[in-house]
Amino acid sequence: MIPFVTLEGQRALVTSGTRGAGAATVRLFRELGAEVLTSARSRPDTLDEGVSFVAADLTSGEGCEALAAAVRERLGGVDIVVHMLGGSSAPAGGFAALGDAEWRRELDLNLMPAVRLDRALVPGMVAQGGGVVVHVTSIQRTLPLPDATTAYAAAKAALSTYSKALSKEVSPKGVRVVRVSPGWIETEAAVSLAERLGAEAGGDAEAGKRLIMAALGGIPLGRPSTPEEIASLVAFLASHRAGSITGAEFVIDGGTIPTV
Template identity: 45%
Template sequence: MELQDLKGKRALVTGGTKGIGKAIADELAGAGATVIVSARTKPDDITHHFIAADLTKADQVSALAKEIADTFGGIDILINNVGGLTTPGGGHSTLTDELWQQELDLNLISAIRLDRILLPQMIEKKSGVIIHISSVAGKQALWNLNMAYAVSKAALNSYSKALSTELAEKGVRVLTVAPGPVRTEPMVKFINDYATSAGVTPEEGMKQLMAQTGGIPMGRMAEPEEVANLVHFLVSPSAVYLTGTIYAIDGGSLPVIN
């Protein structure tokens, strides 16, 4: 029997229909939470309450929040998971103003907007948890692969820390989870695309990419469910004294002291 430590809690997971987001949504539901997921398009196999929303659009963020308020009366847990690497590699010369704005809108501004519109009801009841899903790239940018993405995640880390300090006395906890490589469809595609451009096999492409970051001491990528397990703990009653911290889940790959 799964631990029902989130029974009675309402959780929103953005980007919750696949990959890390789906694993988190399933994990929280298994722990007893009522789970709402959002994404741009609805998949055929969705089992949680679904709300279609492009969170880079302010009006759709407002519509999402209104439906949550009307249907559920608010939320207790917010997982800002939506995001991704959408810009090309190649360094500063490949990144236009539009591409920089695109990456910031997806990985930073979408979370800021959603936090701002959902926080008042958390503050009013002096209870709530916000998790920002970041990336180890926020602490280790690779200029030739992910410059704009890394900068957007570094900004998310800083914003998350500042918000946690603001809200600590108001009963709302804010934490950041920073995965390293996770075995998801976008990651597999990224590796395959890199391998194709480099003229090597996907296995060799993976080795080359990992060599740039110092490798993964544990010798493999994370599974989405492993990230979900960490998120479950952080939003649970067992973590009530935790706020403001970035938790890297990277198999030991980040070559810095957190």
């Protein structure tokens, strides 16, 4: 019996694929039959069998160029690009705490890698007559936390707008462009944060999780998403089952965003 979703024969690039939702996506793509290349700043201690890896700093133009060259050399082109890279290192303290350097770091991490890699790889997709680009944004583009994530949220909003524009340009040429917008994901880093916040409040990791959910205004589902749930959505959107979906954004946040 043919599985509901298959990526058999597809060549895929997944950025930041060594931990969290990125690692879960790499693992699922391999299970579904894709040939996968992934990247991070440094090589992890272990990699899933059959996964190709490139160490690259994608916050620089040179790092993006090196990764794009590796995609062409090792995969001979690409059918799926998943831009999983993202995050925030900006300090708390609201807008006044963000200088030009902090703004530049957030844009260089959350927007420019996708712009640069798409510029290098999407023309090949157009030339071959098909492909899928998945931009991983964030619900914070519509639900920013002003104390600490203003620049991150603005960068993700820019990524979403850019993604929509790209979809209008290349969808008529056979390349689908979609967005996945997660809320809080229970990664190792998120668990560590919950443990720290819980301890600071005199409680445990579960107390810390409740504090995080309260800061987000509550999660109706009562828990964060798992990396595997994010990966499942990405895999479906990248597959032929989603063949008429392009230019759209799919929120996976347990109901965190309170509006339609």
